Amino acid sequence: MAKRKQAPDWQQYNQRILAALDLRAEFEALGIEIINGREKADGWAECRAFGREDTNPSAAVNLQSGRYRDLGGEGLSLSLWDLAVHLKRFGKWADAREHYATKAGVASPKEPLRDPAIHLDFMPWNDGLAALWCRTKPGVSVESLRANGARLARYRDQYTVVCLPVFGPGTTAADPIGWVLWNTTGKDLPVWHGKGKPPTWAKMKTTGGSESGLIGQHALDRLTAAGADPARQLLWKVEGPTDLLALWAIIPPEKRDNHLVLTNSGGAQENPQPWMQALFAGRNVVVVGDADVPGQAGAAKWAAWAAKVAGEVRLVKAEAMGFEVTETHGKDVRDWITGITA
Numbered sequence: 001m002a003k004r005k006q007a008p009d010w011q012q013y014n015q016r017i018l019a020a021l022d023l024r025a026e027f028e029a030l031g032i033e034i035i036n037g038r039e040k041a042d043g044w045a046e047c048r049a050f051g052r053e054d055t056n057p058s059a060a061v062n063l064q065s066g067r068y069r070d071l072g073g074e075g076l077s078l079s080l081w082d083l084a085v086h087l088k089r090f091g092k093w094a095d096a097r098e099h100y101a102t103k104a105g106v107a108s109p110k111e112p113l114r115d116p117a118i119h120l121d122f123m124p125w126n127d128g129l130a131a132l133w134c135r136t137k138p139g140v141s142v143e144s145l146r147a148n149g150a151r152l153a154r155y156r157d158q159y160t161v162v163c164l165p166v167f168g169p170g171t172t173a174a175d176p177i178g179w180v181l182w183n184t185t186g187k188d189l190p191v192w193h194g195k196g197k198p199p200t201w202a203k204m205k206t207t208g209g210s211e212s213g214l215i216g217q218h219a220l221d222r223l224t225a226a227g228a229d230p231a232r233q234l235l236w237k238v239e240g241p242t243d244l245l246a247l248w249a250i251i252p253p254e255k256r257d258n259h260l261v262l263t264n265s266g267g268a269q270e271n272p273q274p275w276m277q278a279l280f281a282g283r284n285v286v287v288v289g290d291a292d293v294p295g296q297a298g299a300a301k302w303a304a305w306a307a308k309v310a311g312e313v314r315l316v317k318a319e320a321m322g323f324e325v326t327e328t329h330g331k332d333v334r335d336w337i338t339g340i341t342a
Contacts, residue, residue, distance in 0.1 A: 017100050018104075030089065044173070051073070067175070068080075079093070116177065117176075122151050163180065191205050215263050241265075243334050249337075287313065287314070289302075292327060296325055318330065323336070
């Protein structure tokens with residue numbers, strides 16, 4: 001039997017390009033003012049934010065992973081190619097990446113890449129457009145979307161979507177390893193099952209090429225920050241992205257640096273991955289699943305796993321929220337929030 005050809009690795013392709021570039025010079029060529037001095041051991045170097053006055057530098061670039069982060073303003077988190085598009089040097093991020101690949105002398109793969117963002121053309125953020133989608137998901141706010149790294153994009157040139165990034169072992173210092181999408185109109189999106197096969201339709205979809213990881217940029221930023229004190233951080237692990245967004249929205253602003261919300265990208269049945277242990281280690285953890293059989297079993301699994309490394313773990317059962325456990329499609333954290341806030 002012929003050996004099946006392995007698809008090109010988009011992350012490896014990106015890393016080969018970035019490793020061959022002088023990233024400090026490339027950021028400066030885009031007009032980013034990097035503050036004098038060496039980057040930190042993790043690759044971050046302070047810079048001034050673009051597009052606004054920034055007397056006290058509140059942005060940073062990572063000279064290893066090629067990311068730009070603005071800790072003020074719109075809270076932008078962009079890859080080098082996204083940044084080049086944002087600064088109007090290119091029309092699409094894929095064109096920018098190919099420009100840098102050519103400059104770095106890195107040949108494009110002969111087979112198509114399964115890059116999770118390949119069918120996404122990112123757009124400037126628009127609160128009104130985001131609010132349109134929020135009306136279809138009571139409990140979710142525009143502020144919670146922005147805090148957790150949401151982007152707006154055109155998907156396959158047909159749908160305007162809200163996108164949430166999925167992060168892997170590199171967390172927010174590295175490029176997202178996947179994207180979760182919703183149609184801004186609230187209507188379904190196509191889920192493709194291979195060439196020649198008709199799509200099915202879903203309210204939420206994960207792009208092709210996405211890998212399993214964690215969602216919750218706000219939490220990941222704080223869990224991995226230099227000097228983070230695990231004993232002062234309460235980590236909420238919920239089952240789905242809209243639960244994360246709704247729970248974040250009701251946390252008082254003054255407590256958001258210490259009450260942190262994460263979810264995994266693969267649903268109730270997904271297993272925790274070894275690299276995630278460092279994020280749970282020493283923290284007080286609360287795990288909440290949906291009020292159905294898979295959700296309760298999944299929450300118990302994550303709580304048992306977290307108990308091996310966390311300071312303290314609490315498992316919130318469906319009954320504690322006043323919900324009966326159903327076989328499938330049970331009520332969730334967002335239902336509980338909208339119930340108490342109605």
